[in-house]
Each structure stands twice: as C-alpha cells, then as structure tokens.
Amino acid sequence: MVNITAPLRIGYMLFPAFTALDVFGPLNVLNLVSIKHNMTLSLISNDLSPVSIDRTIVNGVAGGMLASSASPNFTQFVLPTHTFATAPPLDVIIVPGGAGVRDVNGTRAHVDWLSSRFDDPGLAYMMTVCTGASLLARTGKIAGRNATTNKAAFNWVKSVEHAEDVNWIAKARWVVDGNVWTSSGVSAGTDMTLSWIEHLYGKNESESMRVQLEWNALNQTEDPFAAYYGLT
Amino acid sequence: MVNITAPLRIGYMLFPAFTALDVFGPLNVLNLVSIKHNMTLSLISNDLSPVSIDRTIVNGVAGGMLASSASPNFTQFVLPTHTFATAPPLDVIIVPGGAGVRDVNGTRAHVDWLSSRFDDPGLAYMMTVCTGASLLARTGKIAGRNATTNKAAFNWVKSVEHAEDVNWIAKARWVVDGNVWTSSGVSAGTDMTLSWIEHLYGKNESESMRVQLEWNALNQTEDPFAAYYGLT
Numbered sequence: 001m002v003n004i005t006a007p008l009r010i011g012y013m014l015f016p017a018f019t020a021l022d023v024f025g026p027l028n029v030l031n032l033v034s035i036k037h038n039m040t041l042s043l044i045s046n047d048l049s050p051v052s053i054d055r056t057i058v059n060g061v062a063g064g065m066l067a068s069s070a071s072p073n074f075t076q077f078v079l080p081t082h083t084f085a086t087a088p089p090l091d092v093i094i095v096p097g098g099a100g101v102r103d104v105n106g107t108r109a110h111v112d113w114l115s116s117r118f119d120d121p122g123l124a125y126m127m128t129v130c131t132g133a134s135l136l137a138r139t140g141k142i143a144g145r146n147a148t149t150n151k152a153a154f155n156w157v158k159s160v161e162h163a164e165d166v167n168w169i170a171k172a173r174w175v176v177d178g179n180v181w182t183s184s185g186v187s188a189g190t191d192m193t194l195s196w197i198e199h200l201y202g203k204n205e206s207e208s209m210r211v212q213l214e215w216n217a218l219n220q221t222e223d224p225f226a227a228y229y230g231l232t
Numbered sequence: 233m234v235n236i237t238a239p240l241r242i243g244y245m246l247f248p249a250f251t252a253l254d255v256f257g258p259l260n261v262l263n264l265v266s267i268k269h270n271m272t273l274s275l276i277s278n279d280l281s282p283v284s285i286d287r288t289i290v291n292g293v294a295g296g297m298l299a300s301s302a303s304p305n306f307t308q309f310v311l312p313t314h315t316f317a318t319a320p321p322l323d324v325i326i327v328p329g330g331a332g333v334r335d336v337n338g339t340r341a342h343v344d345w346l347s348s349r350f351d352d353p354g355l356a357y358m359m360t361v362c363t364g365a366s367l368l369a370r371t372g373k374i375a376g377r378n379a380t381t382n383k384a385a386f387n388w389v390k391s392v393e394h395a396e397d398v399n400w401i402a403k404a405r406w407v408v409d410g411n412v413w414t415s416s417g418v419s420a421g422t423d424m425t426l427s428w429i430e431h432l433y434g435k436n437e438s439e440s441m442r443v444q445l446e447w448n449a450l451n452q453t454e455d456p457f458a459a460y461y462g463l464t
Contacts, residue, residue: 053263071272
C-alpha cells in the first residue's frame with residue numbers, strides 16, 4: 001500500500017473517444033476524497049489537445065468511434081494537463097475504456113506509456129475501467145494475472161494482443177490481483193473506486209463518498225451483466 | 233412530448249464547479265442514445281472558457297468551491313460549445329448541480345437564462361440534477377410545482393430565493409411535474425435520464441442503455457438517501 005500521508009499522485013490516462021462515465025464516475029469519488037486527503041491529479045494524453053468523449057462502447061469500430069452517423073455533432077471535450085512526456089511520477093494510474101481502444105494503431109503510444117510505467121517501482125496501483133483493460137493487456141505486463149473488463153465487449157478484449165495470457169474473470173464487478181485492479185464495464189469503475197477508497201482510507205470514508213454521490217453500489221461479486229451477455 | 237423524429241436539441245447548462253457525475257452520467261446515457269437517434273448537444277456557459285468540475289457537493293461555501301485546501305490542484309475542465317448569447321433553440325435543457333450553485337451572484341446570469349428559456353414555448357423539457365434544482369427554483373418559474381433535489385443539500389436548496397414556493401418532495405429518486413423533471417443527488421440524474429429515455433423511446437431502448445453502462449438503477453420511488461439524511 002502507498003504511504004497515504006504523502007500526497008497521493010493519481011494519473012488518469014486519456015485517449016480520443018473515451019467513455020464519459022469510465023472517467024467521471026471514479027473521478028467524482030476522488031474529487032470528494034480530495035477535499036480531505038492530499039492528492040494530485042494528472043490527466044495524461046498524447047498531447048495537450050482537448051480529448052473527445054465517445055458515443056459508443058459496444059460497436060466502436062474505426063469509422064464509428066468519434067461520431068455516430070445519426071448525431072455527428074454530439075461531442076464533448078476534456079482538457080488534459082500532461083502529456084506522456086511531461087507526466088510526473090505517479091502512485092496510481094487509472095485507464096478508462098471507450099470506443100477509442102478499438103483504434104489499435106492510434107493507442108500504440110498509450111500502450112507503450114503504460115508498459116514503461118508498469119515497470120516503475122514507485123507505481124503502487126494500476127487500475128483499469130471497462131475496456132481500458134485491453135490497453136493494459138496489450139502491454140503483456142499482466143500475463144498470468146486475474147482481470148476483468150466490460151461484459152458487452154468481453155470477447156473483443158480477449159482477442160487483443162497478449163490477452164490470451166491473462167486469466168479473464170467473466171463474473172465479477174471488479175478483480176484485484178496484486179497491484180492490478182480491473183473493473184467490469186463503465187459504472188463498475190465507480191464501485192471499484194469506492195472499494196479502493198475503503199482499502200486506502202477505511203469503510204467510513206468510502207461509505208461517506210457513496211452516500212454523498214447517492215450511488216447505488218454493487219459488491220465485488222455482484223455482476224448481473226455477465227449472465228446478461230451470456231458469459232459464464 | 234417533443235417530435236422525436238426531428239433532431240432532439242439538447243442543451244446542458246454548465247457553470248464553474250459543477251459536479252462531474254451530474255453532467256457525465258446523464259450525458260453517457262445520451263451519448264449512447266445519440267448513436268441511433270438524431271440529436272444535437274450544446275454545452276452552454278457564460279462564455280467559452282473551459283469550465284471547472286467541483287470537489288465538493290456538500291460543504292461548498294464560496295471559499296471552498298473551486299479548490300479544496302487539501303488538494304488545490306485536483307482539477308478538471310470541460311469545453312463549452314455555446315454561450316448564453318449564442319445557444320440555439322432547444323427542446324430540452326438539463327441543469328447539473330455542484331458546489332458552484334452556492335455562488336448566488338456568480339450564477340445570476342445562469343438563473344436569468346433559465347428563466348427566459350423556461351418561457352420559450354418550444355422548450356419541451358426542463359430537467360435538473362442534484363442541486364441544479366436550486367438554480368431553477370430561483371427563477372420563480374416552478375412555483376407550485378413538485379420537485380426534488382440532492383438529499384445532503386436538501387435544506388440548503390429549500391432556502392434559496394423563491395424555493396419556498398416549490399413543493400419539495402424529500403423521498404423520491406426523481407420527480408416529474410409536467411415538463412419539469414428534477415432528480416435527487418448526483419447519481420439519481422442518470423436514473424432520471426434512463427427513465428426519460430424510456431418515456432421518449434420506450435423501455436427496450438432505456439434498458440439497452442442501462443445494460444451497456446452496466447448501471448445498477450434505482451426506481452423513481454426508491455430513495456434510501458432521504459432517510460439517511462433524516463428527511464421524512
């Protein structure tokens with residue numbers, strides 16, 4: 001566990017067409033935690049251009065990633081604070097999912113950055129939300145580890161480079177294996193983050209955040225979506 | 233009901249120190265809906281400066297709104313697309329909450345804009361999430377209507393100008409009164425949005441969005457947070 005009396009240095013990796021809730025569910029928890037506990041946030045991307053939020057988490061093939069044909073201007077952008085080149089030392093890295101992960105060439109730099117940071121002995125936690133697990137799997141660094149991911153996209157994630165070396169758990173809201181925490185799809189990332197806050201700061205703190213968010217949580221083993229998507 | 237064969241023109245009002253999930257929970261639902269249904273999104277603010285996301289939803293007094301003393305640089309910014317002066321005609325306006333609503337002078341222009349848009353006969357739905365209801369209440373336009381708001385901030389919202397004329401419902405995940413939809417705190421906005429999608433497009437559509445988001449929903453009358461905060 002990290003020294004939680006120090007500033008906890010959190011980095012959120014962004015890429016074009018990330019899923020909104022994959023980032024802003026966990027971040028809303030952390031925004032509340034940051035009121036009381038000293039922490040820093042870096043939003044880290046390829047460059048400092050505003051980063052787009054996606055319109056699909058399931059059918060995100062290359063042509064459909066950045067705009068749906070039905071609503072081409074339904075777009076939101078978030079400002080990064082750091083690039084891969086300028087990102088500070090980090091205790092925690094969180095990787096969201098989203099349609100953008102389907103762009104394997106476009107996310108090569110992201111996978112390379114995750115790969116180098118995974119080897120940083122100062123990194124205490126590597127966390128993924130939703131299909132963000134595909135980017136971490138592609139590093140080859142979680143071979144032999146237990147992990148989970150978005151249930152609608154489960155079989156796609158299992159198909160990426162090096163994913164065959166990961167022990168994918170279908171029925172789990174989130175999975176912890178050493179310093180690697182991986183959540184199921186979208187909303188599951190917020191449940192995982194609340195659990196991680198409990199792990200760091202205790203149940204009173206995580207429960208305080210949950211009720212302030214009026215969040216209806218699922219437990220680690222509660223995953224109705226695995227069965228819904230026919231994963232057993 | 234609006235003509236859902238036309239582009240559905242949605243405007244999300246932003247202000248400094250809005251709560252992340254108040255915006256990006258509902259928007260993640262709408263991002264998915266926009267893949268299939270023609271809709272436009274405007275992110276509307278005072279000006280086109282990047283808009284900050286808040287670090288508190290409960291203790292947000294003026295000095296604490298934009299930064300917590302524990303973590304002064306724990307900040308996220310989103311880009312607006314329109315100003316109050318340039319916002320297009322809208323079928324739907326959604327108003328988030330957040331610490332920023334406590335800045336009564338700073339949100340005067342927002343209240344004035346809501347007030348003028350409320351009188352637009354083309355506006356089919358006016359929706360608020362969390363303490364966004366305080367901005368709508370301040371317009372005086374929902375006098376005599378049923379509404380709800382964030383449970384931790386319930387009594388504060390009831391104290392704003394014109395709020396005494398509103399029939400505040402303590403135990404409700406969300407409330408519908410004519411064209412005014414108001415949700416309880418933070419996560420409740422996403423439940424309300426899913427219900428609104430059901431109202432517009434049917435249960436199959438809203439349920440499809442819910443499972444893609446792996447969202448654990450509460451129903452309209454399920455509100456464990458009212459009792460938690462001693463509201464009866």
